[in-house]
Structures are given as C-alpha cells and as structure tokens.
Amino acid sequence: MKIKNVSRRRRSLALREYAAFYGFVAPWLIGLLVFTLYPLLASLYYSLTDFNGVEMNFIGLENYVKMFSQPLFYQSLWVTVRYAVVVVPLNMVAALALALLMNQQIPLLSFWRTLYFLPSIISGVASAMLWRWILNPDMGLLNSLLMLVNIESPRWFWDERWALPAYWLMSLWSVGGSLVIYLAGLQGVPTALYEAAELDGANAWQRLTRVTLPMISPVLLFSFITNLISSFQIFTQVFVISGQGSGGGISLGGPNNSTLMYVLYLISNGIRSNRLGYGSALSWVLFLIIMALTMLFLRLSQRLVYYEDESVR
C-alpha cells in the first residue's frame, strides 16, 4: 500500500515536470512547427500543384518535368556551379591567409581584425551598391587604378564575359566571417605541437601543412560546407546589381543571363511571376542538390579531417 502511494507521487511529480518542460519549450516548438516545418511541408505539396497565389490544382510531377525542359533552368544551375567552384576555394584561401596574418604578433592587431571583419557585417544590398561603383567601367575605382598601369579595363557587370568574374571578386569582400572562425581555430592549436615540429627541424611551410592545417581541418570542413551552401544561395548581390531597378542597363541576371543564379531564377519564376508551385519545385531541387553535395563532401572528408576526439566522426 505504501509502495503504491510512493509510486503515484513519483508519477505525479514526473507529470508536473513534463508539463513544466513542455510549457517552457512550447514557444520554440510552436515556432518550429508552424513557421518552419509547416511551410516546409506546404512547399513540398505546392511543388506538386500549379499554385499561383489564387488557384491551386494538383498536377503531380509536372513542375519537375517542366523544369528539366527549361533552358534557363540549366543556365541558372551552370552559372551557380561556376560561381561556387571559384568562390568557395577562393574565399577559403583568402580567409585562411588573412587569419594566419592576424594570428601573428603584429602592431595594431585589433584594428586589422576589426577592419577585415567589418565588411562582412555590412548588408548585402549596401555592399552590392558599393561594388557597382567600384567596378563601374567608366569611372570606377578599380578601372581607374588599372588605367594608371595601362591595363585595358574590363566592363565588369556590363560585359557577359566579365560579369561572373566580377561577382567572384566581389565575394572576397565578405571573407571576414570565415576569417574569425579560422582565427579561433588557429588559436586552439597547441603551441607544444609547433615547438615539437621546430625541434624536429620543420620549416614554416612544413609547420603549416603538417601541423596547422590538420589541426584546424574540422574548421576548414565547416567553412567549406557553409561557403558551399551560401554560394548556391547567392541572390541579393545579383538582384541589386542587375535588373530594371538597378538603372544600369543590365537585365535581371544579365547581361544575356550570364549571372542568372539559381535563386534568382527561382525568385523570378516563383514570386515575381506568381508561379508559386513551380518556384516550390525549384526550391526543393536546390535543397536536394545542396544536401547531396553536403553529404558527398562530408563522406569524402572523412580521411582528410582530423578530430582529436574520434567519437565525433
């Protein structure tokens, strides 16, 4: 009888604990379910419809079939891949080089760190407008410098051969985010390892490649994956620089679709043309592409990334 009472009291306490737990996490859970999970599942359903914001009819896989027959779909994918293939390694190398410099005992270190980090907190719209000025072929800062050394100036955003390279160049503006992560990684490398390497006669290059890079390889992998994802999602810069609203005489994703990034194509179709069903299908394909690439690189990186704690693999 006594045992039964204790058991009942325990259960009552447990119930109150659960009630309190779910009461406290409810705002977050509701937020997740209503504002993330529900839209996610809804967009999956919309991708199987011709939803245009007013009408919605189930059309099965028609949007997906249509997508693969659209030349601009392939063009947008090709442009995005070309952007990512250059920007991801370029950003990683630039951020790592700067992080290595910032990790030295140089004068005004805090100032330099702030200076390099600052651009990454400026909004995409503001930096895009700034770069439109810097790369103005007639009166821009960069071309003025190139002219001083008698280099023929490209027309950057206004020339379909140079527009994508202009975005590659522009991506360097925001290496500050990766720089901070690398710097944290570098400062976590035990100095004893460098001392031991020096005692073994390792030169600077060997210390970098045999000690530093392996030790920060998890950070490099993290940076690679996040850079890859953000490269596939590039939108703001191209949207601001091209298109009618830009006033610069370049079509949206132009010239001649040379900067038609995937998300730009998605927004152009899904939102601006009221084809929400088709846009949802495009966004799911992008999700699958990014997920497949992430899983592929995580798998490929297993032998390249060193974890002190092997259990995290």
Place this chain on the structure above:
Amino acid sequence: MKPTNRFPMLALAVFMVLTLIMAACTTPPTAEEPQATEAPATEATEAPVEEPASDEPVELVLYTSDGVEWLTFVADEFMKQNPGIDVTVMNVAWDEFDTKMIAMNTAGTPPDIWTSWGPSGFMDYYARGLIADLTPYIEASNFDMSDFYPEVVDYFTIDGKIYGIPHTVGAAYIFYNKDMFDAVGEPYPPTDWNDTSWTWDRMLDVCSKIAYHDEADPANSTWCVSRGLYPVNTYAWLWDKDIFPQSIYETGYAEEANLSDPELLEIFQKYQDITYEYHYDQTGPEWMATGGDPFVMGKTAMQMWGVWGFDNTFTVEDFKWGVAAVPYGDPNADRKVHIYANPWMLSSQSRHPEEAWKLLAFLSSPEMHLDSLNRGTTPLARKSLMDEFYAMVPYMTAEELDEVLNGAIEHGQIAPATSIVGWGEINNVLGTAFDAIENGTDTAANSLPAFEDELIAKLKELKATYEK
C-alpha cells in the same frame, strides 16, 4: 522501457500533431475551395449584394505603395462620414506589392481596393480573377463617369464591363531644357502631336549642336537626349511598328512576336546609335556615375519620359523646362504614343464589397481627386481638373499644355505593362534580348533575332497558363 520514459515522446508526438492540425486549419484556399476560380473577373459580382446587418465594424484595407499622405486623408474623411467602417491604409514597398498581395489573398484576407502601383498591371489582375466588375456598383450608385476621359475608361472596360475607375493619366513626352535650346538658338520641340516636322532625324540634328562628349572624362560631357521610355518596344511605335501584333493590346495575349524584321532591327539600331554612335545619351555606367538624374541636373537637354517625368521636373529650380510631343520616327507613319493610366480596382474576393465600393467611389470623387492633385504633380483622368493641373506647371501656357496632354491621349495606346497579361515575364525576355544593344556589345541585327523564339515561347506559355 518504463512507462514514465515513454511519456515525453508520446507527449511530444501529440503536441506536434496538434500544432500541425492547428496550422493546417489556416490553410489557404485549395483546389476544393477556390475563391477566385469561383468568381473569375469575367463573372465576378453580378450585382451588389446587401451585407447582412451586423454589429461588428466593417474593416477595409486600402492597399498602396505610394501616395500614403493623400490616402490617409481619404481614409480619415471616409471614416468620419461612415461610422462603423474602419479603413486601414496598408503601404508596402513597390517590389513587395504583388508578393504581399499574393500572401494576403492566400490567407483569405485580400486587400479591398488598390491601384496598379505595383509591378503587375491591370490585365494581370483581371486575368487572375482578382478584380470585380464595377458596372453594377456604378449603376446602382449613379456614379458619374462622364468627367473621365472616355478613352481611358475604355482601357479598363472589358466586354462592356468596367473593372477600374481611372485615377492618374498621362503619356510619354519629351521634357526639355529651354535654356539649353536657347543657348544654341534652336526652336523648342512642338506641343502639337500632328507636327510631322518633329522627327527622330530632326532630333539628332538638334543634338549635334547641343551634345559634347568628353572621351577622357565622361562626367564633363553634355548630353542631348535620355531615352527613358518604358518599355523598349514602344520606341518602335514612333515608326508605327512593333515587336508584338496589335491584337495583344486588345486581348492581352499573343502567340507571335517579331525580333527579326529588318525594319524593326533598323529602328533598334537607331535606338542604340544614340548612345554608342553619337554619344547623345549616357551608357548605363555613365548614368550611374552622374550621381543623380542628368536632366534634372541640367546635364542633358531632353528626356523622354512617361508622365512621372512631371514628378522629377517639378523639382527643377535651375533652368526653365517644357513638355513636348515625342518625335515621329517616320513622318508618314501613324505614330503612336503609350498612355500610362492607373485605375482603382475592387477585389473580387472582398468580404465587404458594398463598403469597399463606397470607399472606392469616395476616393474617386471630384473633391478627393482635387485634393490628390493639390498634393501631387501628376495629371488626373478627370477632364474638369486639367485647368487646375495646367496652373501648377511653370514655364508653359495652359494652351500649350492642353495641346500636348490632350494630343497625347488622342494619339495614345495603353501601355504594354497595363494591357498585356504577364508583362513582367515578357519584359524579362526583352530585357535579356536587349542587353547587347543597351551595353553596346553587339548590333541589333546580330543580337535580337536570336531571342525571337524564346519570346514567342513565353507568349504562348502565358496564353496557355492564363487562358486556362
């Protein structure tokens, strides 16, 4: 596993299911319950229906991306005269206008009245079944339409039914700097739209005397004519040519387009030559580097603009300016000029159509239009208010203004953005097609024909989508 360990997962599962059910309860109209499909524009609102009496206040949304000050005044005045009706002026950014409207329609809370101050045009709203037939309301309330330009009312009348009450109206004009013309002793461009001596070639003659191009420092250049007409196909209208068949402006759809006709290619080459052959207009980068509008800054003598040009020129203080007819491409052709007109529309999905119409009629009354005119710089579609507008414009007589504004309406054709379904998508294709011309990387003959098939495919796709 002990029962107490199973509880959290069970509770979480129940919680998630309940939340999803709650979320699903807010599902937008689906195929089973389409609001717009049941009330397409062509069939919407057969007759005004009396709302059942209710103690709840009626809430209306007046949706806009511009003119908030005036619309707030209108809403306040309306609410004073109509207690029990609450009007919210919802102001959104121009590029979010359509997106927000989609979201509101999807959520079942559509805006009640709006005008085409967003990227979509009148025919887009009509084709998507979003706007109501106003004819029964106009008739039931004896709303006086006689003061509006009949040509403009016609633009918003489909199959004898009126779907929009005109608000602003204007055409494409040439705004010119009188001081720069005086400096070279050239006569001003004419206000008479029938003056066939005012041609594209004559405009180039004038430019040869005004323009000065500084190769080394373009910022020091003096420009002659800025090509600000929108969209680009309307330049061909000056020669009575077009990329699209005439039927597209009547039905909203087409399945043909022409980007390879030698005469059209010649016209668009002339369009490009103004910038790259003669340097009478700025390139995109030069325009950006000017640091402001070149006409308003006194750096260019003429500016081809739509009616919104009045907004810009009213800010000019440093020189005298005038408004004239755009030139003839071919003096023997029946040149057209495009009309920009914005109608106020009533949502076919409004939950309070009677009250929404009452608000629309109040907003479109002569008193409110006069107030709108006094606060703005754009001519309205009421003939009786033109004299008021003429009095606002400096440096020109009422006769000159009357000739240029009314002449434009006589020669006018409604702008593609208003009359063509899915214009935004069509214009995207055109924008890409004209990249080489705009950026001077290739000639019209070499670049445009390659886009003809893509343009036709887009037209066919739009027709198939919306006519369905």
